[in-house]
Amino acid sequence: MYDWRDYGNGITAFDSGYVRPLLAAIHLLVEDGRAAFIDTGTNASLPNALAALARVGLDAAAVDYVILTHIHLDHAGGAGAMMRAFPNATLVVHPRGARHMAEPSKLVAGVSAVYGADYVQRVYGEIVPVPPQRIVEAADGHALSLAGRRLSCLDTPGHARHHICIVDERTGAIFTGDMFGLSYRQLDVDGRQFVFPTTTPSQFEPGPMRASISRLLSLAPPALYLTHYGQLTGVAQAGADLRRRLDVLVALALAEQGAGAARHARIKAAMAGYLLHETRAHGCALADMAMLAFWETDLELNTQGLVHWLDTGK
8 A cells, every 4th residue: 555644634645656655745635525635746646546535435526626836747747637537626726837737738848858758758648738727826825715624825936936835724734845845754763854955947046945935934834744755843943954954055056156067966966965964963874875876866856956046047
């Protein structure tokens, strides 16, 4: 059985099945027999979503919302497949992302430019368009009602300009997508959780990211729910760690801006060394090679995003 985590208050997380175990979660929110999914994984995640509904005693007709924190394909690649499967659902997405969900060809082209067309086809398959009339554009402050349970959408740029976070006003918890970084459960030590920024291309912007993190912290949430991966508690300390580490990554990139053809490799090596230092300080016991293998994709994508920022947005 795929990973399943019941956090109470109608909030569960389950593994989307993306690439490796415990890499990407889909969150399921249930209130009075009605359901919302937050992020979708890929087309291959749909069986897990259907199994999750069955596990809580619901069927496809109970889904009112499919909510995307942003349209990167590990979060939104399965949206079209879910919308086909859930006839009563409305897709909720940032205004900048709505057109790409209705007509995904430019989105696919952009992702293919980063990962390669063969990889995109193998991992994501066909990105299914969503009928425009089933899409709601969630600008800042947009509110949803899930059987009377109010969900508020926050415009949170920094990771992407099409990123929203969703506040569950009943509990005060926030579904953060990628805005609050990466916190993999394999790195938990004695209940303490490790968090690291995600600076993936192509819209990483450190100023807006810092502001968005501060906005989330100002709401004093008791817990955050990250797509990578699941519930994060100890939010104030995690926020301090995340902002400190973000500042270090930006400084590492700026230090190598004149390194020419070696710049990418130098930034990645510096980031890897910093990550090892921080995970060791946290108490993680994985050997260095195992830790670097675990983080390889994130290190590469973080480096690409920092390089893109140096070239276009600094």
